[in-house]
Amino acid sequence: MPRKRRLRPLSWLRPGTRGAALAAVVLATAILACLLVPLLWPLDQSAVALDRINQPPTWTHPAGTDDLGRDVAHRTLYGLRVSLLIGAVAALVATLIGGAVGAVAGTVGGWTDRILMRIVDTVAALPHLLLGIFIVAMLRPSLGAVILSIGLTHWLSTARIVRAELLSLRTRPFIDAAISGGASRVRVLTRHLLPHVLPRMALATTLMVPHAVWHETALSFLGLGLPPHLASLGNMINDGQRSLLTGAWWASLTPGLAIVVVTLAIAAVAAHWRDRLDPRVRAELQL
Amino acid sequence: MNGLAAHEVTVAYGRQTVLDRASIHIGPGETVGLRGPSGCGKSTLVRVLALLHRPDDGHVSIDGNPVTGARYRVAAAVRTRIGVLFQSPRSAADPRLSLADIIAEPLRATKAERIQDRVVELAYTAGLTTDLLRRQPHAVSDGQLQRACLARALAHRPDYLLCDEATTMLDASTQAHVAAVITDHQHRHGTGVLLITHDPALMHRWAHRVIDWPPDQAAPATAVEHADHH
Numbered sequence: 001m002p003r004k005r006r007l008r009p010l011s012w013l014r015p016g017t018r019g020a021a022l023a024a025v026v027l028a029t030a031i032l033a034c035l036l037v038p039l040l041w042p043l044d045q046s047a048v049a050l051d052r053i054n055q056p057p058t059w060t061h062p063a064g065t066d067d068l069g070r071d072v073a074h075r076t077l078y079g080l081r082v083s084l085l086i087g088a089v090a091a092l093v094a095t096l097i098g099g100a101v102g103a104v105a106g107t108v109g110g111w112t113d114r115i116l117m118r119i120v121d122t123v124a125a126l127p128h129l130l131l132g133i134f135i136v137a138m139l140r141p142s143l144g145a146v147i148l149s150i151g152l153t154h155w156l157s158t159a160r161i162v163r164a165e166l167l168s169l170r171t172r173p174f175i176d177a178a179i180s181g182g183a184s185r186v187r188v189l190t191r192h193l194l195p196h197v198l199p200r201m202a203l204a205t206t207l208m209v210p211h212a213v214w215h216e217t218a219l220s221f222l223g224l225g226l227p228p229h230l231a232s233l234g235n236m237i238n239d240g241q242r243s244l245l246t247g248a249w250w251a252s253l254t255p256g257l258a259i260v261v262v263t264l265a266i267a268a269v270a271a272h273w274r275d276r277l278d279p280r281v282r283a284e285l286q287l
Numbered sequence: 288m289n290g291l292a293a294h295e296v297t298v299a300y301g302r303q304t305v306l307d308r309a310s311i312h313i314g315p316g317e318t319v320g321l322r323g324p325s326g327c328g329k330s331t332l333v334r335v336l337a338l339l340h341r342p343d344d345g346h347v348s349i350d351g352n353p354v355t356g357a358r359y360r361v362a363a364a365v366r367t368r369i370g371v372l373f374q375s376p377r378s379a380a381d382p383r384l385s386l387a388d389i390i391a392e393p394l395r396a397t398k399a400e401r402i403q404d405r406v407v408e409l410a411y412t413a414g415l416t417t418d419l420l421r422r423q424p425h426a427v428s429d430g431q432l433q434r435a436c437l438a439r440a441l442a443h444r445p446d447y448l449l450c451d452e453a454t455t456m457l458d459a460s461t462q463a464h465v466a467a468v469i470t471d472h473q474h475r476h477g478t479g480v481l482l483i484t485h486d487p488a489l490m491h492r493w494a495h496r497v498i499d500w501p502p503d504q505a506a507p508a509t510a511v512e513h514a515d516h517h
Contacts, residue, residue, distance in 0.1 A: 173379040176339050180371050181393025181439065182363035191392075192381055 020272035023265040030262050034081040043078050046229045054248045064250035066236070067243045076254045078231040080262060086146055086232075087213035093151030094212075095205040098158025103197075105159070106166025107189065117163070120156050128153040132215060136224045146225050150215045158204045165197045206270040210263030217259055233259050289350050290314040291336060291369065291447040291479055296345035298331050305331045308345065311498065313447060313479040320494030321483045327501050329483050330374075333451045336481065337371045349446075363397055370445030372453035376432035380424045386410075386435045387420035393442040409438035412472075414464050430461035437465055441472055447479045448472075454484065466493060 037043075049069030057064045063073035105116040123131075132149040139145035169175065169192070178188050213233075219225035220234025228235055233255045240252025291313045298306040305328040313319045313336075323329055334340040336347060341357035348354065349368060354361060373379035380389050390409050394402045410420055413434040424432050433453065440448060448469060454462040466489065472478055484490055490497060 173373045173375065174381045176334070176337075177371065177373065177379050177436070177439065178381075178392060178396070179339060179358050180337055180366060180369065181396055182367040182443065183392070183396040184363065185359045187396055195383055 020268055023268035023272075026261060027265040027269060030080060030265070031084070033077055034084055037074075037077045037081065041074060041077075043074055043231065045078075045231060054243055054246065054251070056248070057250055063254040064248070066239055066251040067248070068239075072236070072251055072254050075231040075236060076233070076258050079233040079236050079255055080258050082143070082226065082230065082232045083213045083216050083234075083259070084209075084262070086143065086150070086216045087209040090147045090150035090154070090212040090216070091205045091208035093147060094154040094208060095158050095201055096155075097151065098155035098160075098204075099162050099197075099201050101155065102159040102162025103166065103194075106163040106170070107193070113163070116159075120159050123153075124156045129215070129218065132219065133222070133224055136219055141225065141227055143226065146216055146219055149219065150212045154208060154212065154215075158201060158208075161200055161204055162197055165200060166193055169193055169196055203270060203274055206266065206273065210266045213259060213263055288312075290317075291481075292348050293332065293336055293342075294345050294348065296332070296335055296342040296347070298328070298335060298340065298342050306335070306342070307501075309502065310345075311336070311481075313481050315446065315479050316473060316477040317496065318473070318480045318482055318494050320490045320497035321481060321500050322485065322490060322497060323500030329500055330451055332500075333371065333449045333481070333483065336447075337369050337449055338366055339371075367393065367397060367443040368446045370440035370443065370448045372433075372437060372440050372448065372450045374452040374455055376429055376436045376456070377424065379436050380432055382424050385421055385423055386415065386427065386432075389424075389435050390420075390438045390442065393439060397443070399442075405442065406438075409442055410435070412441070413438040413468060430457045433457055433461065433465065437468060441468075444472075444476055445478060446476075447481070449481045451483050452485065454486070454489065462489070 047070070049065070051069065052061075052065050053067055053069040055061055055065040055069075061071050061073065063071070063076065066072055066075070101116055101120070105113040132153045135149040135152055136145050139148070175188060175192060178192055183191070216225060216232065217234035217237065220232050221238045223238065225234050226232045228239075236255040237252045240248075240255065243251045293309060293311050295308045295310055296306050297304065297308055309328070309332060311319070311321075311332065321329055321332075331340065335342050335357075338347065338354060338357050338361045341360075346353050346355070349365065354365060381392075384392070387406055387410070391402050391406045394405055399405065406420070407417065410417065415431065415434050415438065419427055419431055419435075427435075433456070437453075450469070454465055457465065469478075469480060470493070473480055482490065482494055
């Protein structure tokens with residue numbers, strides 16, 4: 001008889017999932033650093049120090065200084081803070097819009113479904129970076145404008161996922177059994193449909209965070225994101241490219257690495273989570 | 288007339304007509320057997336009788352009262368008078384819930400009282416031990432899960448119970464137990480049972496009356512009358 005394996009906390013630390021564990025540690029460190037840095041090492045966003053511009057990495061400035069004498073490591077932490085905040089909130093906004101559209105299309109059906117899905121197809125046919133630039137250009141550069149621009153252009157995949165999931169769930173006999181047992185429409189939705197869809201929505205949100213971070217960076221790089229004096233990863237890379245020709249590679253390297261490492265970590269954790277969400281994998285883990 | 292009845296019911300999926308002016312009547316306390324080849328509309332008839340599918344034409348009546356609409360449009364008090372036992376317990380049970388929650392679900396949906404006691408009582412009737420109640424569907428066998436589905440179907444003490452090949456996937460002992468539980472319930476509450484099965488022995492032992500499906504449209508009275516086996 002096969003040995004029965006119980007699902008234990010931290011079972012994801014088993015061999016084979018070390019990559020995901022490493023990614024989780026990197027991500028947790030980054031988030032912790034972002035949360036603690038304003039308390040331990042506050043930054044005056046508009047301060048400049050013209051006596052130490054473009055200094056290469058030293059012990060006092062481990063990632064060097066930029067062309068206005070600002071500490072690159074310090075600003076990268078602040079930039080990561082802004083980028084992660086925008087990424088998370090924008091992904092959440094996109095998921096809420098997509099979830100609502102998908103839920104209405106998937107539960108009401110009929111003409112409502114057809115019209116909503118044609119809107120989704122139409123928006124999906126437009127280049128979304130261009131659409132995002134258009135939205136941001138109509139508003140004043142601010143955190144809210146960037147979040148809105150990313151949120152309004154990235155809800156489509158979530159809407160499709162939620163709708164497809166609901167359509168397949170709706171015809172399952174256990175929904176019939178619930179209706180036959182006297183459940184109301186609201187009860188079926190809250191008790192049987194949404195609990196099945198929510199983990200997938202949460203996963204879609206997480207997978208969207210790195211994408212949203214890249215978008216924030218792209219918008220700031222193009223000068224359409226946050227006001228230039230604010231430390232954001234996109235702004236820093238944009239500023240850093242001016243110094244690249246003079247040989248000051250460090251000004252854009254650190255923020256660039258920060259984006260790559262953190263977004264890869266989020267993606268790795270989300271991918272691991274996605275694999276675990278698969279019912280077959282989950283059943284094997286639990287039995 | 289007392290009983291659950293479908294009157295001249297027509298159901299089409301797209302261009303394919305599955306039920307064409309079909310009628311059936313299940314009296315209180317009666318067991319009606321229904322047999323026929325796969326894909327002949329038996330399951331659709333069950334869905335129509337269970338008020339889960341609105342027929343394109345014709346209607347369903349309960350104790351002479353016609354029911355309009357289907358699913359959520361029918362009052363919960365009417366819907367719960369008809370219990371359904373599906374063929375596959377796997378797909379008829381929410382994989383997220385424990386067996387206790389699956390049985391309690393109809394009681395919670397209608398805000399019944401003493402839910403905990405009723406769940407234990409129903410599980411005992413269906414032959415489930417209490418340690419199984421905490422498990423989720425993936426951790427129990429098909430037979431155990433079907434017992435939970437049976438307990439759920441009986442939660443509202445339905446006046447009519449529709450069994451859509453409910454014992455096909457079960458082993459012989461579970462099959463016999465499920466049949467015994469339903470028969471016992473039938474004797475105590477006067478439940479009318481519609482039994483769809485491919486098992487001639489089960490059909491012969493249990494059904495008062497067997498209908499071959501689809502009924503010959505030219506001669507609608509093809510019901511085979513059996514002597515009362517009970």
